[in-house]
Amino acid sequence: MENGKNRELLTLNSGDMAMPYEWSIGLYGSRFFQEIREKRRFLGIRCPKCQKVLVPPRRICGPCFQKLDELVELVSCPVGLIKIDVEGAEYAVLEGATRVLAECRPLFYVEVGAEQNADVTAVFQRLKYRLYDGDSDDEVELTQCAFNTLAVPRESTRTNRC
Numbered sequence: 001m002e003n004g005k006n007r008e009l010l011t012l013n014s015g016d017m018a019m020p021y022e023w024s025i026g027l028y029g030s031r032f033f034q035e036i037r038e039k040r041r042f043l044g045i046r047c048p049k050c051q052k053v054l055v056p057p058r059r060i061c062g063p064c065f066q067k068l069d070e071l072v073e074l075v076s077c078p079v080g081l082i083k084i085d086v087e088g089a090e091y092a093v094l095e096g097a098t099r100v101l102a103e104c105r106p107l108f109y110v111e112v113g114a115e116q117n118a119d120v121t122a123v124f125q126r127l128k129y130r131l132y133d134g135d136s137d138d139e140v141e142l143t144q145c146a147f148n149t150l151a152v153p154r155e156s157t158r159t160n161r162c
C-alpha cells in the first residue's frame, strides 16, 4: 500500500445510511437538557436516603446505591456570593442574572468601571440592595457603586463585615 501500487479507492456515501445505534444520555439526562432549552431552568434529582440533590440528574445515587426519581428544580439554589470582574460587562452580567438575583438574593462583590457605574447602581437600587465600598472597612452605605462594590440585599442582616 505504501508504494502506491495497491491503493484502494475511497468511496463516498450520501450520508443516508442507516445507523445501527442511537446515542442517548438517558431519561433524566435528556430531561435535564430539555428543561434548560425549553424552560430555562435547571433540574437536579434528590436522593431519598442522603437527601443530596445531584446535578445533572441520574438514575442512581453513587454513594447510597438508591434509585432516584424525585426531580427538583434548582430554585432555592444556595448561591451566597457572586463575584463579578468582567471589565466593562458588569451591567450585562447582572441583567443576565435576574432570576438568581430575585430568587437567591446573594451578596455581590463587583468591580464596577466608571462607564458602568450608573447602570449597575440602578440595577442594585431597583432590586433593593445596599451598596458598600468593598475596599473600605467603613460600614457607610453608598448612593452609587464604588470601584469594588459590596452589594447586600436590604432584607439581609449581613453587613460588609460578613
Ligand SMILES: [Zn+2]
Binding pocket: 047, 048, 049, 050, 051, 052, 061, 062, 063, 064, 065, 066
Ligand atoms: Zn444518596
